[in-house]
Amino acid sequence: MLKYALLGLLHYQPLSGYEMEQFINTTNTHFWHAQLSQIYRTLKIMESEGLVTSRMEAQEQARSKRVYTLTEAGEAAFQEELNSYQTELDINKVPFLVRVFFFGDVGRERAATQLQLWRDLHQRQLDHYREAMPDRMAEQLERLNLDDETHRFFWEATLRFGVMYEEMVLRWFDEIMRELER
Amino acid sequence: MLKYALLGLLHYQPLSGYEMEQFINTTNTHFWHAQLSQIYRTLKIMESEGLVTSRMEAQEQARSKRVYTLTEAGEAAFQEELNSYQTELDINKVPFLVRVFFFGDVGRERAATQLQLWRDLHQRQLDHYREAMPDRMAEQLERLNLDDETHRFFWEATLRFGVMYEEMVLRWFDEIMRELER
DNA sequence: AAATCCATGTAAACGGTTACATGATTTG
DNA sequence: CAAATCATGTAACCGTTTACATGGATTT
Numbered sequence: 001m002l003k004y005a006l007l008g009l010l011h012y013q014p015l016s017g018y019e020m021e022q023f024i025n026t027t028n029t030h031f032w033h034a035q036l037s038q039i040y041r042t043l044k045i046m047e048s049e050g051l052v053t054s055r056m057e058a059q060e061q062a063r064s065k066r067v068y069t070l071t072e073a074g075e076a077a078f079q080e081e082l083n084s085y086q087t088e089l090d091i092n093k094v095p096f097l098v099r100v101f102f103f104g105d106v107g108r109e110r111a112a113t114q115l116q117l118w119r120d121l122h123q124r125q126l127d128h129y130r131e132a133m134p135d136r137m138a139e140q141l142e143r144l145n146l147d148d149e150t151h152r153f154f155w156e157a158t159l160r161f162g163v164m165y166e167e168m169v170l171r172w173f174d175e176i177m178r179e180l181e182r
Numbered sequence: 183m184l185k186y187a188l189l190g191l192l193h194y195q196p197l198s199g200y201e202m203e204q205f206i207n208t209t210n211t212h213f214w215h216a217q218l219s220q221i222y223r224t225l226k227i228m229e230s231e232g233l234v235t236s237r238m239e240a241q242e243q244a245r246s247k248r249v250y251t252l253t254e255a256g257e258a259a260f261q262e263e264l265n266s267y268q269t270e271l272d273i274n275k276v277p278f279l280v281r282v283f284f285f286g287d288v289g290r291e292r293a294a295t296q297l298q299l300w301r302d303l304h305q306r307q308l309d310h311y312r313e314a315m316p317d318r319m320a321e322q323l324e325r326l327n328l329d330d331e332t333h334r335f336f337w338e339a340t341l342r343f344g345v346m347y348e349e350m351v352l353r354w355f356d357e358i359m360r361e362l363e364r
Numbered sequence: 365a366a367a368t369c370c371a372t373g374t375a376a377a378c379g380g381t382t383a384c385a386t387g388a389t390t391t392g
Numbered sequence: 393c394a395a396a397t398c399a400t401g402t403a404a405c406c407g408t409t410t411a412c413a414t415g416g417a418t419t420t
Contacts, residue, residue, distance in 0.1 A: 001280060001379085002379080005280050008283070011287075017399085017401095030276075030279075031276040031279035032276075033275065034380080036400085037380090037381080037401075037402080038381075040401060040402090041379095041380095042379090059399095063387080063398070063400085064399085064400095066399090066400075082281075082284060082287065082288055083288065086281065086296070086299075086300070088303070089304070090276065090277045090278050092213075093213065094212075094214075094274070094343070095183055096268065097213035097214075098183060098210075098213060099186075100336055100343075101190070101213070101336060101337060101340050102190040102193075102264060102336075103336040104330075104332045104335075105193075105264065110265065113267070114267055114268070117268075118268070121269075122271070125271060146286065150286045151286035154282055154283060154286050155286075157354075158282055160358070161279060161282075165350065167350075168350040171346065172339075172342065172343050184407080198372090199372075217409060217410085219373075219374080219411095222373060222374090223373090223374090226373090241370095244369085244371070244416075244417065245417085246372095247371060247372085248371090248372075
């Protein structure tokens with residue numbers, strides 16, 4: 001899946017591993033995340049598969065960087081993925097619910113404290129999505145010369161998902177915390 | 183995390199690997215999932231760590247099964263996990279949003295078809311949560327002798343999360359599909 | 365007679381995280 | 393002068409998936 005995401009980014013324009021990490025971990029945090037080390041390793045594999053090529057590029061202010069470019073085969077692989085239909089649900093894992101599931105044996109107060117702690121974290125996440133993310137996305141859209149209605153629409157749709165998710169999580173916390181108090 | 187889940191199940195009562203798989207993949211699908219092979223391997227590791235012990239148990243109708251029991255160390259490990267506070271957000275990955283993110287270069291019709299397909303899958307998932315899951319959970323609560331208010335409360339809370347999640351996803355699909363039509 | 369359920373496991377591969385290692389440049 | 397940012401990479405490990413292998417009992 002990371003491979004697909006990197007293919008997608010390079011389809012816009014050549015980028016270095018570091019730049020792709022910046023991109024994924026700022027503009028896409030609401031639905032994906034990757035370690036730099038994983039990105040470098042994946043790019044190396046993709047190069048050996050002929051999906052990308054790389055060359056070192058000198059820079060004035062910073063050290064040289066290795067810039068990756070999609071090959072024809074890479075572009076084809078991306079298009080194939082993009083044009084295939086996915087017919088199954090993603091399985092999703094929600095670690096914190098595993099803990100909630102076993103809260104029956106924790107004291108009510110302890111449970112309430114942990115729930116409040118999580119609620120605060122999600123509130124902060126929602127604030128971040130609402131305040132900082134729209135600008136970050138706009139910046140990236142400009143930087144990649146993708147500032148047309150269609151690209152903006154789908155990027156914003158994913159962010160809208162993040163916002164709706166966090167809003168829903170907060171509603172859930174409020175509901176069960178209220179019920180727990182009784 | 184699977185380790186923690188298995189510890190939690192065995193804390194209720196001794197179970198075989200097969201039974202734990204049944205449990206996780208019917209009662210807990212909305213927040214966790216594990217392959218049988220992974221469960222068997224994990225149990226083996228847990229046994230070598232002294233968290234569980236196992237013995238073969240003969241059965242009348244079916245072949246013998248290996249039943250696992252929590253050791254004192256296992257119970258202690260579970261309690262420690264249960265009583266610790268988690269102070270960071272789970273990172274969550276939503277593979278289908280990776281695809282949506284790159285929909286800018288897919289035709290609108292193709293995008294609409296794929297979105298409709300996903301919407302249907304989520305609708306079915308929601309129906310399942312509403313129709314079959316409550317009974318499944320009630321059965322399991324009885325089977326494990328946990329049919330008290332507190333356990334039921336937290337189990338139902340996780341299911342409530344699943345329902346609210348799917349409802350939110352459907353709202354999201356409806357919103358963006360409506361906007362896409364214009 | 366075929367399919368499904370019960371039941372246990374091993375092996376290989378994959379995807380991802382954590383730790384380690386290095387070092388220049390810019391900002392406070 | 394210290395900290396943060398830019399920048400690249402390797403190695404070990406861990407958790408998970410997929411494929412393989414087996415076989416009795418029950419249901420259709």
